[in-house]
Amino acid sequence: xxxxxxxxxxxLRSFVTIAELRSFTRAAAALSRTQSxxxxxxxxxxxxxxxxxxxxxPQEVLLTRAGEDFLGYARRIVALHDExxxxxxxxxxxxxxxxxxxxxxxxxxxxxTLARFARSHTEVELEVTTGxxxxxMNALGEEFDLVLATQRAGDGRGEVLRTERTAWAAxxxxxxxxxxxxxxxxxxxxxxxxxxALEALNEAGLGWxxxxxxxxxxxxxxxxxxxxxxxxxxxxxARPGLRLLGTEHGLPALPASEIALHLAPGRPGAAARxxxxxxxxxxxxxxxx
Amino acid sequence: xxxxxxxxxxxLRSFVTIAELRSFTRAAAALSRTQSxxxxxxxxxxxxxxxxxxxxxPQEVLLTRAGEDFLGYARRIVALHDExxxxxxxxxxxxxxxxxxxxxxxxxxxxxTLARFARSHTEVELEVTTGxxxxxMNALGEEFDLVLATQRAGDGRGEVLRTERTAWAAxxxxxxxxxxxxxxxxxxxxxxxxxxALEALNEAGLGWxxxxxxxxxxxxxxxxxxxxxxxxxxxxxARPGLRLLGTEHGLPALPASEIALHLAPGRPGAAARxxxxxxxxxxxxxxxx
DNA sequence: TGGTCAAAATCGAATAATTCAATTTTGGCT
DNA sequence: AGCCAAAATTGAATTATTCGATTTTGACCA
Numbered sequence: 298x299x300x301x302x303x304x305x306x307x308x309l310r311s312f313v314t315i316a317e318l319r320s321f322t323r324a325a326a327a328l329s330r331t332q333s334x335x336x337x338x339x340x341x342x343x344x345x346x347x348x349x350x351x352x353x354x355p356q357e358v359l360l361t362r363a364g365e366d367f368l369g370y371a372r373r374i375v376a377l378h379d380e381x382x383x384x385x386x387x388x389x390x391x392x393x394x395x396x397x398x399x400x401x402x403x404x405x406x407x408x409x410t411l412a413r414f415a416r417s418h419t420e421v422e423l424e425v426t427t428g429x430x431x432x433x434m435n436a437l438g439e440e441f442d443l444v445l446a447t448q449r450a451g452d453g454r455g456e457v458l459r460t461e462r463t464a465w466a467a468x469x470x471x472x473x474x475x476x477x478x479x480x481x482x483x484x485x486x487x488x489x490x491x492x493x494a495l496e497a498l499n500e501a502g503l504g505w506x507x508x509x510x511x512x513x514x515x516x517x518x519x520x521x522x523x524x525x526x527x528x529x530x531x532x533x534x535a536r537p538g539l540r541l542l543g544t545e546h547g548l549p550a551l552p553a554s555e556i557a558l559h560l561a562p563g564r565p566g567a568a569a570r571x572x573x574x575x576x577x578x579x580x581x582x583x584x585x586x
Numbered sequence: 587x588x589x590x591x592x593x594x595x596x597x598l599r600s601f602v603t604i605a606e607l608r609s610f611t612r613a614a615a616a617l618s619r620t621q622s623x624x625x626x627x628x629x630x631x632x633x634x635x636x637x638x639x640x641x642x643x644p645q646e647v648l649l650t651r652a653g654e655d656f657l658g659y660a661r662r663i664v665a666l667h668d669e670x671x672x673x674x675x676x677x678x679x680x681x682x683x684x685x686x687x688x689x690x691x692x693x694x695x696x697x698x699t700l701a702r703f704a705r706s707h708t709e710v711e712l713e714v715t716t717g718x719x720x721x722x723m724n725a726l727g728e729e730f731d732l733v734l735a736t737q738r739a740g741d742g743r744g745e746v747l748r749t750e751r752t753a754w755a756a757x758x759x760x761x762x763x764x765x766x767x768x769x770x771x772x773x774x775x776x777x778x779x780x781x782x783a784l785e786a787l788n789e790a791g792l793g794w795x796x797x798x799x800x801x802x803x804x805x806x807x808x809x810x811x812x813x814x815x816x817x818x819x820x821x822x823x824a825r826p827g828l829r830l831l832g833t834e835h836g837l838p839a840l841p842a843s844e845i846a847l848h849l850a851p852g853r854p855g856a857a858a859r860x861x862x863x864x865x866x867x868x869x870x871x872x873x874x875x
Numbered sequence: 876t877g878g879t880c881a882a883a884a885t886c887g888a889a890t891a892a893t894t895c896a897a898t899t900t901t902g903g904c905t
Numbered sequence: 906a907g908c909c910a911a912a913a914t915t916g917a918a919t920t921a922t923t924c925g926a927t928t929t930t931g932a933c934c935a
Contacts, residue, residue, distance in 0.1 A: 363677040370670030381659030388652040
């Protein structure tokens with residue numbers, strides 16, 4: 298029999314995730330565990346609670362009365378736990394850190410994470426700049442202490458946090474004809490994704506034309522979402538309205554990209570070290586170990 | 587390396603206990619673990635926190651700055667966790683339960699526990715009576731659904747929750763002369779401890795006289811604490827002002843006693859079952875498993 | 876009704892984490 | 906310097922957790 302008095306934070310986190318996603322399988326994917334593990338965790342949790350917390354059906358998972366009551370506690374405990382960890386880790390960390398982030402992450406993933414960092418690290422002066430990887434990397438050590446950059450998978454420089462599939466994307470409401478030169482919406486040169494896209498099309502012998510070229514990711518994606526052109530995105534940061542396309546649609550494969558954190562040479566200050574490990578933990582995929 | 591994102595509630599509980607007792611060794615005893623386990627737990631916790639939380643010295647253990655900040659969170663998380671468990675386990679439990687408790691526990695250990703039960707089990711009508719084990723047991727099934735009783739160790743009836751050493755006790759401020767008939771303060775007959783005391787003295791061939799006899803434990807203990815007489819207590823419930831004495835003082839050994847929970851025959855109601863397992867968990871010594 | 880299908884449960888084996896007992900190290904005090 | 910109580914360490918044994926493979930479940934539909 299398992300411990301009856303102490304619920305692992307893991308179990309609470311799984312429970313909260315299941316309640317949000319209404320599915321063991323989706324929760325398992327979100328938490329980088331297998332479905333069988335999640336199922337076992339729920340059994341353990343229900344055993345400790347002495348109550349059925351989730352009502353399962355092949356369609357969806359719903360909370361029981363007891364589950365609803367418990368969910369509030371579980372959320373509060375997990376939140377308090379995470380806050381405690383942020384705060385205690387921030388203890389004694391002060392100074393200034395200048396972070397540079399490539400544009401797409403600055404919109405999708407980072408705001409929430411940076412806000413959390415700022416909230417707990419009250420003695421740290423945080424300065425964030427966004428731009429294109431190429432420019433940012435050039436200024437590493439000069440203008441920036443830390444650069445979060447995209448690079449070709451396998452590059453391996455910096456601390457690699459995750460790998461993202463690169464994919465063609467078009468509007469999910471319009472069918473794009475693949476006959477004739479493909480209309481493209483791409484970031485202005487020089488840009489890695491632009492180069493990848495054009496190289497891949499050329500190698501595949503497909504015709505193309507640049508219909509839209511901008512230095513704003515938002516504008517490029519909006520253009521694609523409007524149905525006028527094809528573009529290239531990281532699979533993980535695709536905005537709603539875009540449909541991902543691949544080789545099954547007759548388009549050439551694209552190299553995967555990796556997200557890496559680059560630290561300025563020399564001994565980093567306390568603030569830079571703290572932000573670096575904070576970002577690494579928050580962004581790294583798979584499970585923490 | 588251990589998980590960096592999830593702190594086990596166990597670690598938090600140990601940390602809180604150490605902070606309160608200012609000692610790894612005492613915390614280990616209080617939590618039914620070894621000192622080495624506690625030490626390892628603290629190392630794990632500090633590794634996750636990335637900070638030294640406790641400043642150790644052979645004299646006492648003190649909190650660091652980070653430790654103080656963290657202690658508040660740890661307390662809140664543990665409290666929330668325990669409340670969550672109480673509440674979810676109480677879900678759907680209603681009805682009436684009549685509990686009888688022997689007098690000494692009614693003062694020392696139970697009030698807090700019963701208050702916790704009442705707070706979480708809002709739909710349960712709880713009635714508590716105190717008295718002497720003998721009377722209470724006679725009314726089990728009639729007036730009471732549940733009786734918490736003291737019995738001779740090894741008796742084994744009911745669900746045994748813990749064993750307590752029985753000890754002679756006298757004032758810690760006065761030296762009692764052991765020459766001549768020993769002045770005793772005891773509960774009125776019939777009472778188990780009274781019988782044990784007199785039998786033990788008789789067998790040892792020691793003289794005695796009853797100086798004070800009352801049906802109030804409080805009065806008996808007060809009399810002993812005032813230095814006028816010797817009495818007999820459970821080692822675990824001795825009030826301040828009393829000093830425990832044993833065979834090393836020339837007094838005869840006394841039988842140990844066990845605390846047991848007796849359930850009325852027949853199928854117990856939901857309220858009785860809930861209170862029963864609640865008490866068992868709260869009072870049982872050693873670790874929960 | 877019975878078949879189907881996606882999702883959850885179960886099972887056995889491998890892995891990982893926790894605990895303990897024994898011993899060593901530490902830090903303050905005399 | 907030496908002593909002592911308390912914490913740290915170490916290695917072995919135990920216990921718990923996770924995974925992959927498979928089976929079972931239950932809502933829905935023909």
